[in-house]
Amino acid sequence: MDSYYNPADLARFPSVGEDAPELWEKFMSYYTAVFQEGALSAREKALIALAVAHALQCPYCIDAYTRDVLEKGADREQMTEAVHVAAAIRSGATLVHGVQMKNVADKLGF
């Protein structure tokens, strides 16, 4: 194994279902339903997926959903804003834990 991440592995994703086909089918059925057009448009859902992919730092998901949002008519400005949403939530989530730090420090200190 040259690398933990190999672009060709994305196409092998279905092989994960080989040893647990029923669970895989349930996952795929759910996954497909989630991305159907609903109260949110298919493009809005794909942009959310792109943002989450960045927050999770999943290279497979970034690869797949970058193409997907382009094929749903989004442009780079929209995609970049989506990535900023992910970055803002991640940094905000880091910063808000500063309150926890302050709570502990307040308790321990004079």
Added chain:
Amino acid sequence: MESSCSTNQMYDLRAAATVPPFYQKLQAAGLFPLMSTGLSTLQVNVGRTCNMSCKHCHMDAGPDRTESMSRETISQCLGVLRGTNISTLDITGGAPELNPYLPWFIEEAVKLGRQVIVRTNLTVLDADNYACFAEFYAAHQVELIASLPYYREKNTDRQRGEGVFSASVRVLKRLNKLGYGLEQDKLRLNLVYNPGGAFLPPVQHALEADFRRELMRRHGVAFNRLFTITNVPAGRFLGFLQNSGNLEKYLERLSDAFNPAAAAGVMCRNQISAGWDGRLYDCDFNQALGLPCAPEVPGHIQDFDWASLKKRPIMLGDHCYACTAGFGSSCGGAVVKG
């Protein structure tokens, strides 16, 4: 009919392809050989000269190209219209406006009572010498199909060149003032979206709603329909795919998205395409690749034969995957509803 990789570009496509030859896909769908089903449109490419050099251009058109249809060949095209009941003349290029005989061609075709479509890049109508074409088109009730890859500047200029979006908007506003794009039944102005790279276009009706809302909100521009067209691996776009290492994956993407319903409705089944030199092709893409009509039918506009051409076998290659992927792609946009 299966082509035998008769051109360098087609050879490059097959050499790079990890997907089966296109005709095998059609065979599996019960559509091979693909036959034409009629002949309602004569598409005429009046030349490869263009004021622009767009990255997606399958014709490799540009300012350095000199091929231009002669008056004699245009006269032969008019003779075909006169001798048949082909209802639509679809004029493309290059920039058709750069052919000096275009006004005469349109005037004569209108006199024959044919619907005339011109595929314009818009920006040529922003140049002083060609601006008058807008009024000319309106006076002759020409339907316009205009390239506009996106409703925002950056995307459009990245694909078509700096300043293209603002020039296009200026021309669209002028066309609106002339009455274009405002009503459904006259002075029709349709826009064309094509992807800004190696990916498929979105669902046509969804993107059309975005274009309509954003072009009106940002620029006060109206239009009739938006056509989404898939980039075909030919010409300058094929060069991009090769140079960027995207060719193999792009063909796989197109092949994976093969849609038999789209294949059944491809435009080549109902039209014929004449090149700047009068040679006949099944479509503008075959023309770009140098793949002529089947050998058993006339190969030049001067030998046009309605009876044999309207029931001819279509010449195929791996580039045909582009017109049959997803919702399909034609000169009139998606082939099936999304």
